[in-house]
Each structure stands twice: as C-alpha cells, then as structure tokens.
Amino acid sequence: MDYDVIIIGGGVTGCCIARTLSRYDLKICLLEKEADIASGTTKGNSGVVHAGYAADRKYKKREFCIRGNKLFDQAHKELNFPFKRTGxxxxxxxxxxxxxxxxxxxxxxxxxxxxxxxxxxxxxxxxxxxxxxxxxxxxxxxxSGGIISPYEFTFALAENANMNGVEFFREHEIIGINKIVAGFEVETKLKKFTSRIVINAAGLYSAEISRMAGVDTFEIxxxxxxxxxxxxxxxxxxxxxxxxxxxxxxxxxxxxxxxxxxxxxxxxxxxxxxxxxxxxxxxxxxxxxxxxxxxxxxxxxxxxxxxxxxxxxxNTMDFIIEATEMVGFVNVAGILSPGLTAIFAIAEEVVRILVEDLGEELKGKENYNPYRPKPEHLSDFTKMKLNQKIKENPAWGRIICRCETIPEAEIVDSIRRPVGATTIDGVKFRCRAGMGRCQGGFCMPRVMEILSRELNIPYDEVTKRGKGSHYLVNKVLCIELTEDSKESEEVAEK
Ligand SMILES: Cc1cc2nc3c(=O)[nH]c(=O)nc-3n(C[C@H](O)[C@H](O)[C@H](O)COP(=O)(O)OP(=O)(O)OC[C@H]3O[C@@H](n4cnc5c(N)ncnc54)[C@H](O)[C@@H]3O)c2cc1C
Structure with a gap:
C-alpha cells in the first residue's frame, strides 16, 4: 500500500480531515482535481461561523455546528487564520x-x-x-457567531497538514476506485495510488465518487x-x-x-x-x-x-458522515451549510469512525506540530517595521496590488508556502492581490510575471485557475494560424 489514508477532495472538509489525521502516525495523501485546493464550495460561501441555533434538532448538522463553533478558538490560536467573533x-x-x-x-x-x-x-x-x-x-x-476567510482558513489547514507529513496532489482527478485485497486502488488521470482507507470528501461530486467505490446510497x-x-x-x-x-x-x-x-x-x-x-x-x-x-x-x-x-x-438534507459497506471507504458528503462552522466536529467524527468502526489503533505522532506560522502582511506592520523589512528585502517595498496594498514579498510568500499558489487565483486567494476595487485589472500582469519567475514556467503558461484558463490565448492561436489551416482559423474565430 502506498498510503494508510487517501483523502479525496481539497475543500475545507478534506483539508480539515487531513490536518486532524496528521497528528497520528499515518501515511496520508490528499487528491484534488483542480489546480488548487479550496476551489469548490469552499471558495464561494458566506464565511460565517454560525452560532448553531438555526437547524432543526433532527439533523446532525445542528449538533455538529454547535460543537464546531466552540472548537474555533483553539484552532485559531494554532493556525493563525483570519477569524473574528463579531456576533x-x-x-x-x-x-x-x-x-x-x-x-x-x-x-x-x-x-x-x-x-x-x-x-x-x-x-x-x-x-x-x-x-x-x-x-x-x-x-x-x-x-458566539463570527466571520472567517473560508479559503485562507482552508490554506492554513492544508499548510499545517503538509508540515505534518500529508502529501498533496493537485490536478489529480479521480476517475476510478477499485477494491483490492488490502484496501483500494484509486486511479487519477495521471497516476494510480493504493491505500488501506479512502475518505470521500469530494463535495458536489461525492455521490459520484461513492458510486465509483461501489457504494450507491445517496444523491447530491x-x-x-x-x-x-x-x-x-x-x-x-x-x-x-x-x-x-x-x-x-x-x-x-x-x-x-x-x-x-x-x-x-x-x-x-x-x-x-x-x-x-x-x-x-x-x-x-x-x-x-x-x-x-x-x-x-x-x-x-x-x-x-x-x-x-x-x-x-x-437527499437526506443532512451531513452524511459514515463508514460504508465497502470496508475502509468512508463518506463525508452532503456538507452543506453550516459545514464550514462544523468542520472540526466533522473531523472529530471521522477519527471516531476510524477507531470505532474500522478498528484503527491510532498512535500519536511524536513530532506533531499543531502550529502554523501566520503569514506576514504589510498591513500588520508599523512604519518602523516596514522600513526595516524593506531594508532586508526590497520586495516588501514594491507594491503590486494597489487596491489592497500587497507587496511583491507577500505574493512570493504565497507561492513558496507549503501547498503554495501555482495560479493567479491561487495568489489572489492567499494574499488578496486582485481582491480590491479594480479586481486585478492593474496587478494581474505583474502577478503573472512573478508566478512565471517563481515557478520557472513561460509567461504564457501562467493560468488563472489551471488547465484551460490561460490569459494569453491569442499568442497560442497566432502560432496555430501560421500553419494556415482552416481548422485553426475556426479556432481563432471562436
Ligand atoms: C452559498 C453558500 C453559503 C454558505 N455559507 C456558509 C456559512 O456562512 N457558514 C458555514 O459554516 N458554511 C457555509 N456554507 C457551507 C460550506 O461552504 C460548505 O459546507 C463547505 O465549503 C463544504 O466543503 P467541502 O470540502 O465539503 O466541499 P468543496 O469545497 O466543494 O470541496 C470538494 C473538493 O473535491 C474536489 N473533487 C471533486 N471531485 C473530485 C474528483 N473526482 N477527484 C478529485 N477531487 C475532486 C473538488 O474539486 C473540491 O475541491 C455555505 C455554502 C454555500 C454554497
């Protein structure tokens, strides 16, 4: 077996489970189909940490939300993500x-x-x-209600999980899951992985992934x-x-x-x-x-x-968090609102399932480190500190995003961090370059230059959010046009 646990889906659910399991002596990887984590539902939501009074008692999402809310203070201290109990x-x-x-x-x-x-x-x-x-x-x-940046929160979970040994594979879309004697073979478009346990946290695609493993028990x-x-x-x-x-x-x-x-x-x-x-x-x-x-x-x-x-x-209108009839395959699906709030309680439940339902003997990792350093932001600096930072590294003085005042140093950091940015959106969601009033109109070409330099890829290969989202498509089309075929003219017209 390549891994003890494969987690499918790099949204907040998959990343929180990864971070929670990373404290145990397990070999874990997370597979995500998109070019970045936090690209699905986790990216587009209200970012509210709910107090927990809203759902009916018949749903487990109520109990998980109330418990999850309480777990945020400790996690905030450990992971340093933007969070505030505004009420x-x-x-x-x-x-x-x-x-x-x-x-x-x-x-x-x-x-x-x-x-x-x-x-x-x-x-x-x-x-x-x-x-x-x-x-x-x-x-x-x-x-006790509050607000959070859902994607920065997810990046913090992923970074800490990675620091503690979890491997992340992005652009790895799962296309098949086969039961093998000791576990599962999980096939992506690029590679096959084997694992004893598979945790399905694929959000909108979780019913499809579950069916791949032979478990057809719910719809999304x-x-x-x-x-x-x-x-x-x-x-x-x-x-x-x-x-x-x-x-x-x-x-x-x-x-x-x-x-x-x-x-x-x-x-x-x-x-x-x-x-x-x-x-x-x-x-x-x-x-x-x-x-x-x-x-x-x-x-x-x-x-x-x-x-x-x-x-x-x-179809149950509730979270589905359960071990399935396919021993070793766990569904964590239907994580609708208040999933973000409930996330630490959901991860706790997964640990319970591993221990009680799958009989795993989880041993704590000796060198587990729950802390993730806070990324440095110019907006947090005093004038004196900023001057000193610029002296040490002039990139702190080169403002790339004018609307949000983001310097080059923050963009470079967002690329170099564990599970760092590889796309324009990846930079934007990590350090806010492009989030302001002009929505990237001014800074995007410069962010592309930095990505190209840091990732050592040609400028025209930098994408907004992975395959099929190139900005410099005309250049590619021009090259095609030189071949003078009718087909390439049609492409150009499109
Ligand atoms: C409009 C809206 C408002 C919300 N507001 C709140 C709120 O204020 N507070 C709150 O607590 N909750 C809120 N939520 C709920 C919260 O956003 C979700 O509970 C949470 O984001 C679910 O995360 P997830 O990881 O389960 O799903 P996702 O973020 O969708 O992650 C699933 C991941 O799986 C990947 N994947 C899918 N198929 C494959 C495959 N074949 N191979 C590999 N990877 C795959 C996807 O690319 C994706 O990254 C809201 C949701 C919405 C939509």
Whole structure:
C-alpha cells in the first residue's frame, strides 16, 4: 500500500480531515482535481461561523455546528487564520416575529449555544449596528457567531497538514476506485495510488465518487447561492445580519467580510448543472431586494463583484458522515451549510469512525506540530517595521496590488508556502492581490510575471485557475494560424 489514508477532495472538509489525521502516525495523501485546493464550495460561501441555533434538532448538522463553533478558538490560536467573533443578529421587522425569536433563543440555549439574547431597545440595537434599518422591532443577538476567510482558513489547514507529513496532489482527478485485497486502488488521470482507507470528501461530486467505490446510497443536488460584494470604502458593518429564517434557508444576509468589505446574499436556487456558478439577473435582483430590507443604505453603485457558490445538498438534507459497506471507504458528503462552522466536529467524527468502526489503533505522532506560522502582511506592520523589512528585502517595498496594498514579498510568500499558489487565483486567494476595487485589472500582469519567475514556467503558461484558463490565448492561436489551416482559423474565430 502506498498510503494508510487517501483523502479525496481539497475543500475545507478534506483539508480539515487531513490536518486532524496528521497528528497520528499515518501515511496520508490528499487528491484534488483542480489546480488548487479550496476551489469548490469552499471558495464561494458566506464565511460565517454560525452560532448553531438555526437547524432543526433532527439533523446532525445542528449538533455538529454547535460543537464546531466552540472548537474555533483553539484552532485559531494554532493556525493563525483570519477569524473574528463579531456576533450575529437575526432581525425581526414585525411584532409577530418576536415569538419566533423567543423560540429560536430557547431552542438554542437548551442545546448550549452561549449568550443568546433578544434585544428590543432600539437605541441599543442601533449602537450595535448603526446600518440596520429603522424598521427593526427586535433582534436575536448571538455573540458566539463570527466571520472567517473560508479559503485562507482552508490554506492554513492544508499548510499545517503538509508540515505534518500529508502529501498533496493537485490536478489529480479521480476517475476510478477499485477494491483490492488490502484496501483500494484509486486511479487519477495521471497516476494510480493504493491505500488501506479512502475518505470521500469530494463535495458536489461525492455521490459520484461513492458510486465509483461501489457504494450507491445517496444523491447530491446543487443549490446555488448568489452574492454581491461592495467596495470596502463604501460601507462598514459591525455584525452579520440575518432576516428571519425560512424552512429552506437562513435567508439573504448582509454581512461584513473579515477583510472589511460588505456583501449581500445568498439566495437559494435549486439548479441542475453541478458546475454552474454563474450569477443571474433574477438572482441578483432577489438578493438586492432582501439586502435592502435589512440595510436600506446599501451602496449599490459600489458593487465590485458578483459571484455564486453551490451547496452540495444530499437527499437526506443532512451531513452524511459514515463508514460504508465497502470496508475502509468512508463518506463525508452532503456538507452543506453550516459545514464550514462544523468542520472540526466533522473531523472529530471521522477519527471516531476510524477507531470505532474500522478498528484503527491510532498512535500519536511524536513530532506533531499543531502550529502554523501566520503569514506576514504589510498591513500588520508599523512604519518602523516596514522600513526595516524593506531594508532586508526590497520586495516588501514594491507594491503590486494597489487596491489592497500587497507587496511583491507577500505574493512570493504565497507561492513558496507549503501547498503554495501555482495560479493567479491561487495568489489572489492567499494574499488578496486582485481582491480590491479594480479586481486585478492593474496587478494581474505583474502577478503573472512573478508566478512565471517563481515557478520557472513561460509567461504564457501562467493560468488563472489551471488547465484551460490561460490569459494569453491569442499568442497560442497566432502560432496555430501560421500553419494556415482552416481548422485553426475556426479556432481563432471562436
Ligand atoms: C452559498 C453558500 C453559503 C454558505 N455559507 C456558509 C456559512 O456562512 N457558514 C458555514 O459554516 N458554511 C457555509 N456554507 C457551507 C460550506 O461552504 C460548505 O459546507 C463547505 O465549503 C463544504 O466543503 P467541502 O470540502 O465539503 O466541499 P468543496 O469545497 O466543494 O470541496 C470538494 C473538493 O473535491 C474536489 N473533487 C471533486 N471531485 C473530485 C474528483 N473526482 N477527484 C478529485 N477531487 C475532486 C473538488 O474539486 C473540491 O475541491 C455555505 C455554502 C454555500 C454554497
């Protein structure tokens, strides 16, 4: 066997399981089909660490969310990812909704959600969140709710897992899984791997992966959520604002991001195409209308980006975390919201399954190091420290992304880190170059130059997010055109 454990999928689920298992004496690898980890649902979501009062008790996602929320403080100390307990507000706009707030508060308090409080004093509410509509009647305050950068969080998990021995293989799409005597043979488009245990954390594709292993027990349906992000100079918010929840979703929220922007979204649109992350006029109108009910001063003319994410909804409407009839094959699927919040509890459950259901005797690794150093950011430096850094390394003084003030040194670091960036998006999501008002219009060619230099690849081979996403396609087409074939002219036209 090449490995003790193969994890399929490099979203937050796969990376958190990898990091959690890396404390044990196991040989582990993670296989991801895209050019980077955190490229699926983990990239496009609200980034809220939920307090845990929302889901019904019949779903395990409720218990996992409440437990997961509590595990964030320790993980934050160890992994140094951007996270803040801002508190969240559920906003009642009608008198009759107060009884629903009371129900949610009591139900949550009984299950251990700390500090839930209903506030009806408008002055106090306005002090907490001045942007909230004057029509507010009452709010449910959940102080343990918070915000996080979901992809930076996932990179931190992956880096720490890698520091502790987990091997990462990106651009390795699994195309087949065969049961062999002592475990499984997992076939990717590039290579075959063998392992005693396989953990399926493939998000939207987890039902397909499960079927490859001969386990056909659930379905996954995509449910799209659309967002609009506003320029950070246009509005500031203290708290995450939720409307009253419905049976289907927590509703369209207005929320700060951990980096000081504000966004509105998501809606909940059941779609057929598992890859369709486009935004729609109808969807954007829906979230604008929802957002304006909570914050009438939304700066709609300062929107800098629309995006969408896909929830992986299982037919059970709940997380599926279980050992299967195919001994050694574990499904961690249907990780819809609040999956990000629940993630450490989910990883704990996987450890329990390995020990209790699969009979693994997990031995702690002697040199396990739970700490991941915080990446250095110019924005955290004093003027004196910055001057000293520039003296040591002039790349700290060369600002590449003007909107977010990101110097060359941070971009180089995002490429050189464990499981580092290999694409333009990889740099953007690690160090925020291209995340600001101009959305990369100015800095992208320079980021490409740095990627080309650091990865030692030609400039025109640098991609946005892996295969098929080249920026310099015309150059390639020109070369093809010199062959003067009709076919290449057609390609050029396209
Ligand atoms: C609109 C929206 C809002 C949300 N808001 C919140 C929130 O505020 N708070 C919260 O707690 N949760 C939230 N969630 C839920 C959270 O985003 C998910 O629970 C979490 O991201 C799921 O991560 P994952 O790793 O399971 O899936 P993914 O991130 O999709 O990872 C699965 C990975 O598997 C890879 N893969 C698939 N097929 C293969 C293959 N054949 N071979 C190799 N690799 C493969 C994919 O490329 C992908 O990288 C939200 C979700 C959505 C969509």
């Amino acid at each position: 969240t507000l559920v906003v009642a706009l009608e008198e009759r909704q107060i009884k629903d707030l009371v129900y949610i508060r009591n139900y949550g308090t009984e299950d251990g959600v700390p500090g839930l409080e209903i506030i009806i004093d408008k002055n106090r509410i306005k002090q907490m969140e001045p942007q909230l509509t004057d029509k507010v009647i009452a709010v449910l305050h959940a102080p 349906y995509p449910r799209r959520g659309e967002y609009i992000l506003f320029d950070k100079s246009s509005i500031h918010l203290n708290k995450v604002l939720f409307p009253m929840p419905t049976r289907l979703s927590k509703g369209i929220l207005v929320s700060p991001t951990i980096h000081g922007h504000v966004f509105i979204g998501p809606n909940a649109d059941n779609i057929l195409d598992i890859e369709d992350v486009s935004t729609t006029t109808r969807g954007l109108k829906e979230i604008i209308s929802g957002g304006l009910k909570l914050v009438p001063n939304l700066p709609l003319n300062a929107a800098i980006r629309n995006f969408a994410g896909l929830r992986a909804v299982s």
